Amino acid sequence: MFKCYKTILFSFLTCTHLSAAILVVNSVDQKENELQVLDNAKASYVSTTDLSKVLTSRLPYMNKERMKMVLYFSDTRIKISSNSSYVLVDEVVYHMPVPAKDNGVDIFLPTVPIFNILKQTVLPGITYDAIKQRLDIDVVEFNITNLGIEQKANGTILSIYTRERFYDGHISSFEHDNGWFYLTVQDGIVDTTRINKAETRGVIAKVTANQFAESAQISFRLRSEIIGHEVFQSPDPNAIVVTLRTPFDKSAERIRALRDRWQLDTVVLDAGHGGKDGGTVGKSGAKEKNIVLDITKRLGLLLEKKTNINVVYTREEDVFIPLWKRTQKANESNGKIFVSIHANSNPNRTARGFETYLLNQGKSDDAIELASRENAVIKLEEHSGNKYKDLTGENLIMATMAQSMFMKESEELAALIQSELGNRLDSRNRGVKQAGFVVLIGASMPNVLIETGFLSNPSDEKRLKQAAYRQQIAEGIFSAIVKFRSVREELLAEG
Ligand SMILES: [Zn+2]
The missing domain is CATH 2.60.40.3500 (Immunoglobulin-like)
Structure with a gap:
């Protein structure tokens, strides 16, 4: 591997003065060079300036005040200091049995140790013969x-x-x-x-x-x-x-599973009502089922265009979908959040604005009234049999308890939705509320129900009939989902 060339023997027997030289022979082109040497009785020292000149193409860095030097061998830096027996090769410390010296203009390194360090690190092809004071350089590639x-x-x-x-x-x-x-x-x-x-x-x-x-x-x-x-x-x-x-590594596996569960990669969008279930109807004829489907599609398009989140729709057309099928689809698609979109109605026609609901036992009369109206669709579901059993009283409490594990996240999402809609909509921010919505029961993920406005209120109805206003609603919900995702990702990165 290391070729050995027999060339003229340089004799240093006549060297009585302090300065001598090492012959450097490059076996590739047979070029010869010399390295200046400082000799004393104990050891031989080689000039760092000469080493740099002969062995590398890049100029060294020299700090003459502190007598420190840096040699560059392609992308490796070798740092040396006078009076130090340490050499740093890319921050790895090599030790020489005697320290480096200087003569005020150049640093001299103990010859055999520095050649050993160079051979081990950046110049595998060098062979030094101390008796002949000869350094052979062969181009040896690392294997x-x-x-x-x-x-x-x-x-x-x-x-x-x-x-x-x-x-x-x-x-x-x-x-x-x-x-x-x-x-x-x-x-x-x-x-x-x-x-x-x-x-x-x-x-x-x-x-x-x-x-x-x-x-x-x-x-x-x-x-x-x-x-x-x-x-x-x-x-x-x-x-x-x-x-x-x-x-x-069970913990690595567990972390991966947790990460998968948390990764907000799929969003389930639920446009309320549909088909024979028209939802509420405004005075001028605007139907909830059509308005919310349009908002849902606008929101889905934003998510599909601007994020890599997978969007699952419970309905994309004017069709009737039972409530239980909506949550079943959400769970089967491994959705990470469930967003149900609706429009509101109130006998009091001055009631207006947008609000976001979490599943819970409704506390206020309004919430109970709203829940019973949104839940009334069950009566329209044919053969629903005992799918919902008796979702009143204790059964509802049980269902809401199962939801409580997602409650904190549902609350966070609801709060973000209200604030993002509040930034955009010219209507009243009615805040986050709680009610016993059947559509939210059984969704094994954070879930919210948004009442985007009151079709019973003339000015809300007028706005909801405008495409630009529905786009603003979609953009507000979109922005809230993106923010909710980045908060989760920060938590994941910390964990
Ligand atoms: Zn509705």
Whole structure:
């Protein structure tokens, strides 16, 4: 691998003065250079300025006041300081047995140690002969180039990328009881600076790569014990793949399940009424079922166009859909929120504005009246049999209790809807209320029912008949859903 050229022997026997030189021979083009050396009785020191000139193409950075230097070898930085025995290679510390020196204009490094460090890190192709004071440079490519670490539920996979397939018998691995896992590759020439920079994850806490004379070693410090490992080579791309098996990570699985449950990826939009159930009707003939379907479609379009949220509609046409089918569809589609859209009515024609309801036992007379009207549709459902059983009294309490796990989120969503509609609509914000809506019972997700306005009120009815006003309603609800999602995502990111 390392070619050895026999060229003219430089004799330094005549060197009685302090300055001498190391012959540098590049085996590719046979070019020769010299590195200035400071010799004393104990050790030989090589000029850093010369090292940089001969071995790299980039100029070094020098701080003469503090006698510090940075050498650049492609994207690796090597930092040295006079009077220090430490060399930093991309923040990895290498130690030399004696410190660096300077003569006021240049830093000198102990010759053998610095060549060893360079060979281990950025210049695998150098060979130094201390007796002949000769440095051979051969272009040697790293054959172990990079490391990837992947975390799985039941272990960690290491992919050690290589430029060639190694003889299987040249790869050895073992888990030491000191908590490290070692991989040694005979004839491996490892890009240590690159691999030492690999991002750690999974069971791997730390990675250290070392280049030895005839092998490369990568050491992995483990966060926890492993129950077994396998090593194999895979082609395309060439890699040594190591699987480190750990006990099945239930917590990772649980977090994923929780994340899936929380991810606001599907919204169920429920346009109230439809078909033979027209809902309420305004004085000038506006029908609730048509107005709310139009708002629902506008809202769905915004969600489909501007987000990657999947939209599920309980109805897209003027058709009759029983209440139980609406929530069933919501649950089956794995919806994350359920939004039912309606228009209101009141014997008192001055009542106007928009309000958002949560499922609960209605406390006020108005709420009871509204719930019984919105629930009246059940009578129109043929063969509904005992699907709703007796949704009064205790049964309603039970149903609302089941809802309570989504209550906090339903409340948050309702509050956002009211505030976003309030920012846009020229009508009264009547706030968040509670009532016993059957359509919300059984939806296993946060759910709300929006009464967008009163068709019994002439000015609300006039507005609801305008497409621009219905678009504003859709935009308000859209904005609330997007905000609700980002709050959830922040919570997920923290968790
Ligand atoms: Zn309605």
